[in-house]
Amino acid sequence: MALANWWMILVALGVVIVAVGVGLFLGLRSHARTAAGERARIARAERLRALPTFRSALRRRVLGLTGILALGAVAALSAGVVAARPMSSQTIQPVNTSRDIMLCLDVSGSMSEVDVEVLSVFEELLEGFKGERIGLTIFNSSPVQVFPLTDDYEFVREHLQSVRESFDYVDEIPEHWVGTLNGDGASLIGDGLAACALAFDHPDDDRSRSVILATDNEVNGASIVTVEEAAAYAKASGVRVFAINPVQGKDAAISDELTKAAESTGGQAYGLRDTTTVGDIVTAVQEQDATELKGQAQVVWTDTPNLWIVVLMIASLAFVIVVWRVKL
Numbered sequence: 001m002a003l004a005n006w007w008m009i010l011v012a013l014g015v016v017i018v019a020v021g022v023g024l025f026l027g028l029r030s031h032a033r034t035a036a037g038e039r040a041r042i043a044r045a046e047r048l049r050a051l052p053t054f055r056s057a058l059r060r061r062v063l064g065l066t067g068i069l070a071l072g073a074v075a076a077l078s079a080g081v082v083a084a085r086p087m088s089s090q091t092i093q094p095v096n097t098s099r100d101i102m103l104c105l106d107v108s109g110s111m112s113e114v115d116v117e118v119l120s121v122f123e124e125l126l127e128g129f130k131g132e133r134i135g136l137t138i139f140n141s142s143p144v145q146v147f148p149l150t151d152d153y154e155f156v157r158e159h160l161q162s163v164r165e166s167f168d169y170v171d172e173i174p175e176h177w178v179g180t181l182n183g184d185g186a187s188l189i190g191d192g193l194a195a196c197a198l199a200f201d202h203p204d205d206d207r208s209r210s211v212i213l214a215t216d217n218e219v220n221g222a223s224i225v226t227v228e229e230a231a232a233y234a235k236a237s238g239v240r241v242f243a244i245n246p247v248q249g250k251d252a253a254i255s256d257e258l259t260k261a262a263e264s265t266g267g268q269a270y271g272l273r274d275t276t277t278v279g280d281i282v283t284a285v286q287e288q289d290a291t292e293l294k295g296q297a298q299v300v301w302t303d304t305p306n307l308w309i310v311v312l313m314i315a316s317l318a319f320v321i322v323v324w325r326v327k328l
Contacts, residue, residue: 013077020218081305244269244281
């Protein structure tokens with residue numbers, strides 16, 4: 001047991017010592033007056049003191065006074081312990097059994113008309129998840145992480161809303177898009193997907209990892225890695241890719257390339273406006289087994305005065321009863 005205010009016990013002990021000292025002083029003073037002749041004169045008092053009933057009453061009196069002293073001391077010291085705030089410690093190691101999901105959004109010009117709709121789908125996906133860690137990376141000619149993996153869903157909602165509002169921009173480059181135009185070309189999907197696959201932490205842990213990639217797969221320029229190479233890296237890293245394609249079915253060659261890349265990782269491609277897209281992605285992600293991720297051990301201190309409060313209450317009640325019985 002640890003005490004937050006240990007000095008309160010010294011205060012309580014000091015109160016007990018002062019009370020005992022005052023009692024002894026008053027007792028000795030009374031005894032001195034008696035010895036000086038200030039006593040009641042009773043004939044044959046020695047015979048009265050020899051009576052069994054008198055001796056029994058005297059013993060009860062002495063016992064009562066001793067009990068008052070002991071109970072008062074216990075009550076005062078218990079109050080001191082309660083005031084000192086007894087505390088106990090407990091070591092807690094948080095365990096996160098969630099899955100990891102990286103939202104990956106193409107913010108190139110060809111996606112500008114549908115990105116707000118994509119972000120609405122991301123928000124719908126958020127409603128279907130519970131406990132999963134979620135992050136967001138956006139890309140055009142270069143990728144930028146908006147926020148890392150987190151299970152603070154209120155934080156995620158605020159940032160998704162903020163990114164969605166950024167599309168109503170009047171500046172040449174909205175604040176949220178800074179860093180996405182640092183390379184040559186536009187909509188470099190292979191680089192964006194590779195960056196999303198690299199955004200997962202704890203690479204040595206066997207965890208469930210998914211990328212939800214929203215893009216039309218219309219590449220404009222030479223990327224560092226191709227979509228196929230990024231998908232192969234994701235597969236090697238144990239990351240499944242679920243693609244959301246706003247032009248699914250309009251350009252068969254482009255759609256097939258994105259579908260094959262997603263399926264090569266164990267994932268799948270969906271149309272943006274398909275009625276089952278959100279539910280199917282949530283189901284597919286949650287089918288993966290969740291594994292434990294242990295957080296940093298923390299020592300938590302809690303107040304534990306219950307026992308001492310009970311002792312204080314019992315001692316105080318007994319003190320009052322004994323004082324009443326002794327008739328001080």
